[in-house]
Every structure is written in C-alpha cells, then in structure tokens.
Amino acid sequence: MRTKRGIILVLFLLVIGFLLLSLQLEEHYLWISFGFIICTILIVVIRFEQRPLEAREIVLLAILAAIASLGRIPFASIPSVQPTTFIIMMSGIVFGAESGFMIGLVAALASNMILGQGPWTPWQMAAWGLVGLSAGLLRNTPFLKYKWGKILFSICWGFLFGWIMNLWGLLAGAGSGVPLDIKTILAYYSASALFDTMHAVSNVFFLLVFGNTWVKLLTRFKRKYGLLQS
Structure with missing residues (x-):
C-alpha cells in the first residue's frame, strides 16, 4: 500500500514538473501535454491495480472526455461560458478523483485540437484536471452531498480556473x-474578473438544470455495468 501511494505521489510530482517545464519550453507544449496524459493514465491504472481496468471503462472515460471537450465548441463565441467544467465535476463526483483528473486533462487537450493549441494547453489541462480531482476527493463529504455545496463548489472553480490561467499568463509574461x-x-486579475464570473454563473446554470440528471445517469451506468468501482 505504501509503495502504491509513493508511486502515485511521484506521478503527481511529475505532473507538477511538466507544468513548470511548460514555462521554460513553450514550443514543446504538445509533448508536455502528452506527458500529462501518460502520468495520469498510470495513476488510474495503479489506483485500480487490484483488478484489471477493463476496456469498456477506458472507453467510458474517453467518451466523457470527448463530451466535455465537444461541449466547449458551441459556446466558443461566448467567453468562459461552457459546460466542460460541469461535466468534469460530475464525472469526478460519480467515478472518483483519478478518473475525474484524467477526464479533465484529456478534455482540455482534445478540445484545443479544434479551438487551438498553445503553451496555455498544459495549464488548462491542469486546471480542469484539478476540477475532477477535487470533486472526486470531496464526493463523500457532506459538502458535495447537498446541492448548496455543489453550487458553492461550482462558483469556486469558476474563479479558480481563471486564477490558475492568470498565473500562467503572469509567469509567462x-x-x-x-x-x-x-x-x-x-x-x-481584475481584467479577468468578468470572465471568471461568467464561468462561475454558467457552472451554476448547468448544475441547476442538468445536475441531477447527470448524476443519476452516470451512477446508473456505474452500478449496472460495474464500471470504475473502487
């Protein structure tokens, strides 16, 4: 058990290392992004090492990441308004921290294949990955058991996502x-306040309108087909 936790810690440190490396090697952002993905896949595999990670579970994670990434496209003309954060959050709540983290990373990388890759990609991957990770870590707490907690969580990540991207902009500058x-x-940070507020409001909107439906749908798939059980 200690060995497994140690390996996971090393992989998370590698993810942080890739993030810092992206500031020095901006022209190699795509390779750094793939390094993110590989480390996250290894974390998920180690997390479920007591039983084989089935192909259908990998397919499910890929489908959720694809839905999250495609969700950005129809709203591309409206700054910071998209259902991606909401989908990643719901995935983390239902399937756990590691799965939510990987879905967030893949969603950012995949959507930027259409909307445009750049040195900001690894930071978007980290920000959305942390949405899924934190949702998974808090999913069994009273905080995310109630709707008010989910609303507060959505608002917080509307601003935290923007602040993380602001940090990249400041460090790159x-x-x-x-x-x-x-x-x-x-x-x-003042210049991004409006966009961060729009992100937070859109998160709450998607949560209030689709939140219960998404949780019930994903939970049904998880229980009926035995997917991504701890």
Missing part, C-alpha cells in the same frame, strides 16, 4: 520581461 509586481498582478 515575467519570463518575457514583464515586471511581476503587485500592480501588475492586481491589474491582470
């Missing part, structure tokens, strides 16, 4: 000679 001082940081 600092590498190009832009001064990283309090004035710059406040101006950067």
Whole structure:
C-alpha cells in the first residue's frame, strides 16, 4: 500500500514538473501535454491495480472526455461560458478523483485540437484536471452531498480556473520581461474578473438544470455495468 501511494505521489510530482517545464519550453507544449496524459493514465491504472481496468471503462472515460471537450465548441463565441467544467465535476463526483483528473486533462487537450493549441494547453489541462480531482476527493463529504455545496463548489472553480490561467499568463509574461509586481498582478486579475464570473454563473446554470440528471445517469451506468468501482 505504501509503495502504491509513493508511486502515485511521484506521478503527481511529475505532473507538477511538466507544468513548470511548460514555462521554460513553450514550443514543446504538445509533448508536455502528452506527458500529462501518460502520468495520469498510470495513476488510474495503479489506483485500480487490484483488478484489471477493463476496456469498456477506458472507453467510458474517453467518451466523457470527448463530451466535455465537444461541449466547449458551441459556446466558443461566448467567453468562459461552457459546460466542460460541469461535466468534469460530475464525472469526478460519480467515478472518483483519478478518473475525474484524467477526464479533465484529456478534455482540455482534445478540445484545443479544434479551438487551438498553445503553451496555455498544459495549464488548462491542469486546471480542469484539478476540477475532477477535487470533486472526486470531496464526493463523500457532506459538502458535495447537498446541492448548496455543489453550487458553492461550482462558483469556486469558476474563479479558480481563471486564477490558475492568470498565473500562467503572469509567469509567462515575467519570463518575457514583464515586471511581476503587485500592480501588475492586481491589474491582470481584475481584467479577468468578468470572465471568471461568467464561468462561475454558467457552472451554476448547468448544475441547476442538468445536475441531477447527470448524476443519476452516470451512477446508473456505474452500478449496472460495474464500471470504475473502487
């Protein structure tokens, strides 16, 4: 058990390493993104090492990631409004932290194949991966058992996602000679406040309208076909 936890910790540290490496090797963002995916797949495999990870379970994760990524496209013209965060959150709540993390990473990489890849891709992957990871870690707590908790969680990640992407912008700018001082940081985060608010509001909207349906649907698949059981 300790060995398994140690390996998972090393893989998470590698993910963080890839994230920091993306600031120095911006032109290699695609390779860094694939490194994210490989580490996350290994985490999921190790998590379920007591029984084989079936092909249908991998297919389910791929389908959910595809739905989350395609959800960005119809809303591409409306900044920060999309159902991707909601879908990743619901997946993490039903299937757990590791699965939610991988769905978030793949969704960001896949959707950017259409909307545009760039040095921001690994950071989007990390941000959406953390949505699924945190939802999975908190899924059995009273916080996410009630609708008010899910609403608060959705609002928080509407802003946290933007703040993580702002951090990438600031660090990337600092590498190009832009001064990283309090004035710059406040101006950067203030400029994104409207978009972060729109993201939070859209998360709550999708949760209130589709939340119960998604949880029931995914839970039914999980129980009926025995998918991704701990």
